[in-house]
Amino acid sequence: MTTRRSIGFSVFRHLVLGSAALLAVLPFVLMISISLKPPAEVFAPEFRLLPQQWHAWENYAEAFARQPLGRFLANGLLVTLSIFTAQALVALPCAYALAKLRWRGREATFVFVLLALLVPPQVPAIPLYIGLWQLGLLDTYAALILPSTISVFGIFLMRQFFRTVPDDLISAARLDGLGEFAIVWRIMLPTALPALIAFGLLSLVWNWNDFFWPLLVIQTETLATPPLGVVFFNNAEAGTNYGPLMAAATVITAPLVIAFLLAQRWFIDGVTMTAVK
Amino acid sequence: MASAAAPAWAARSGGAAAAIGRMEALAGWTLAAPAITLMWLMLLGPAVAVIALSLTDWTFGAPTIAFVGLANYAELAGDRVFWTSLRNTLAYVAFTVPSAVFLGLGLALLVEAGSSLRGLYRTLFFLPVTSTLLAMALVFQFAFHPTAGLVNQTLGALGLPTTDWLKNPDTALYALGTIGIWQAVGLNMVLFMAGLKAIPKDLYEAAAIDGADGAWERFRRVTWPMLGPALVFVVTITAIRSFQVFDTVAVLTDGGPNKATSVLLYQMYQEGFSFLRSAYAAALTCVFLAFVLLLTWLQTRLLDRRAHYG
Numbered sequence: 001m002t003t004r005r006s007i008g009f010s011v012f013r014h015l016v017l018g019s020a021a022l023l024a025v026l027p028f029v030l031m032i033s034i035s036l037k038p039p040a041e042v043f044a045p046e047f048r049l050l051p052q053q054w055h056a057w058e059n060y061a062e063a064f065a066r067q068p069l070g071r072f073l074a075n076g077l078l079v080t081l082s083i084f085t086a087q088a089l090v091a092l093p094c095a096y097a098l099a100k101l102r103w104r105g106r107e108a109t110f111v112f113v114l115l116a117l118l119v120p121p122q123v124p125a126i127p128l129y130i131g132l133w134q135l136g137l138l139d140t141y142a143a144l145i146l147p148s149t150i151s152v153f154g155i156f157l158m159r160q161f162f163r164t165v166p167d168d169l170i171s172a173a174r175l176d177g178l179g180e181f182a183i184v185w186r187i188m189l190p191t192a193l194p195a196l197i198a199f200g201l202l203s204l205v206w207n208w209n210d211f212f213w214p215l216l217v218i219q220t221e222t223l224a225t226p227p228l229g230v231v232f233f234n235n236a237e238a239g240t241n242y243g244p245l246m247a248a249a250t251v252i253t254a255p256l257v258i259a260f261l262l263a264q265r266w267f268i269d270g271v272t273m274t275a276v277k
Numbered sequence: 278m279a280s281a282a283a284p285a286w287a288a289r290s291g292g293a294a295a296a297i298g299r300m301e302a303l304a305g306w307t308l309a310a311p312a313i314t315l316m317w318l319m320l321l322g323p324a325v326a327v328i329a330l331s332l333t334d335w336t337f338g339a340p341t342i343a344f345v346g347l348a349n350y351a352e353l354a355g356d357r358v359f360w361t362s363l364r365n366t367l368a369y370v371a372f373t374v375p376s377a378v379f380l381g382l383g384l385a386l387l388v389e390a391g392s393s394l395r396g397l398y399r400t401l402f403f404l405p406v407t408s409t410l411l412a413m414a415l416v417f418q419f420a421f422h423p424t425a426g427l428v429n430q431t432l433g434a435l436g437l438p439t440t441d442w443l444k445n446p447d448t449a450l451y452a453l454g455t456i457g458i459w460q461a462v463g464l465n466m467v468l469f470m471a472g473l474k475a476i477p478k479d480l481y482e483a484a485a486i487d488g489a490d491g492a493w494e495r496f497r498r499v500t501w502p503m504l505g506p507a508l509v510f511v512v513t514i515t516a517i518r519s520f521q522v523f524d525t526v527a528v529l530t531d532g533g534p535n536k537a538t539s540v541l542l543y544q545m546y547q548e549g550f551s552f553l554r555s556a557y558a559a560a561l562t563c564v565f566l567a568f569v570l571l572l573t574w575l576q577t578r579l580l581d582r583r584a585h586y587g
Binding site for chain 2: 016091105150184267
């Protein structure tokens with residue numbers, strides 16, 4: 001009786017989850033499927049998963065020939081890595097100072113960090129744009145990188161993590177003659193590596209996928225980050241040439257999806273960490 | 278001799294302690310200084326500046342600037358497009374948040390209810406979260422294509438009504454909302470899974486002793502009340518993210534047809550960066566910020582938790 005019911009439930013569970021999973025991955029399937037098809041089949045009245053006549057090579061070759069896709073990916077890598085490096089270099093010492101040192105202004109600083117956490121990234125956009133314009137930095141890598149060099153979320157996350165590090169560890173390091181700066185990098189950083197990796201992945205996903213800010217500050221095609229590059233592509237094709245467009249979309253989406261599949265535990269832990277503050 | 282030495286030693290020690298304290302304060306400031314500087318330069322300063330700018334008449338590149346008080350807000354109040362954008366934004370939030378939250382909760386419960394294929398399902402549902410929304414929006418554009426799109430082909434085969442989803446003013450906003458839901462569900466599911474894991478197992482045992490042995494009874498008496506804080510958190514972040522809807526509007530509809538998908542951020546983008554009306558766009562930004570802060574305030578009220586990050 002119970003086993004029959006549990007088999008029934010199991011079938012129900014897989015039926016619902018299976019169909020939902022199908023819907024979740026369908027856009028990816030559709031994207032890859034179209035990227036393999038010749039124009040005539042793209043607009044066929046009935047959908048087929050695989051092309052009758054393979055057109056993959058032509059679509060992908062055209063995607064790379066029409067727009068500097070490789071350049072977009074390289075830009076994405078350069079910008080996201082620069083941003084994360086800066087965020088880590090700035091956030092870790094501050095998080096240590098907030099978690100473990102006594103100094104006047106510490107509480108006020110932390111309150112401002114919490115306040116800054118509430119400000120959505122689009123809010124500072126207009127003044128930042130004006131500032132970069134006055135400095136003559138619009139349409140440069142600097143314009144993409146500079147505004148994101150600070151992550152108050154990173155400071156907050158690392159500070160919470162550092163508070164769990166025992167004080168004895170730090171006292172011992174001081175007795176060994178380590179300065180405060182050295183303690184951040186040689187003692188705190190290794191203990192906080194899991195939190196730092198989780199933060200790094202979130203930073204990577206956010207900055208790789210961000211479209212709003214690059215759209216504002218970048219006009220030159222060769223400086224485009226991946227999402228902006230896809231839009232340049234879409235505009236150039238006027239939304240009719242779906243084969244190469246989907247090939248380009250596949251190329252732009254692939255790095256993060258592959259990174260996620262390889263390191264999904266870290267991704268999901270990172271996301272969960274944000275919830276358990 | 279000895280009696281004189283003791284206070285001298287004590288005094289020196291006090292001085293040393295003060296010196297260490299000064300060293301620590303100096304180290305604290307030095308280590309935090311780059312972060313404090315950048316935080317004011319890139320986030321808090323510009324946020325204050327945007328409020329100040331909204332009280333002026335400045336247009337981008339203009340040589341003069343004058344204080345105009347609340348004139349921009351008065352103009353907003355009489356701006357038809359603003360009210361349309363605000364209504365659209367709220368409708369978008371009202372459409373996406375309940376679906377994304379309850380689908381996320383349902384999936385989390387179902388995935389956790391069994392052990393087989395749990396990891397696979399989690400991976401597949403989370404995949405949209407990490408994908409580049411902009412690229413996927415173009416896929417959805419194709420899926421919504423009136424004749425060649427999968428959506429209409431499926432609906433047609435089932436004998437259901439079809440339309441040009443992104444070009445029909447009645448459906449365009451909800452077509453964009455569907456993309457938003459698709460991307461948000463996986464994130465919510467993972468957050469709910471973390472919430473479910475945090476519920477102590479003995480609560481279920483206690484409920485069973487009380488006679489609650491059906492799945493529904495267990496859910497109603499233990500899971501649902503215990504999930505309260507997670508639910509409030511998920512609703513808030515989903516709502517805030519929905520408020521920020523921009524990418525799909527910018528690439529798929531340009532706010533159209535006939536302003537049917539114009540949302541706050543998109544109007545801000547147009548006013549500030551197409552029409553170069555910086556001050557007016559700043560006022561729009563302030564309205565947007567006010568709504569996001571209101572959501573956060575509601576969250577803290579609901580959780581009745583005065584953030585103790587002790």
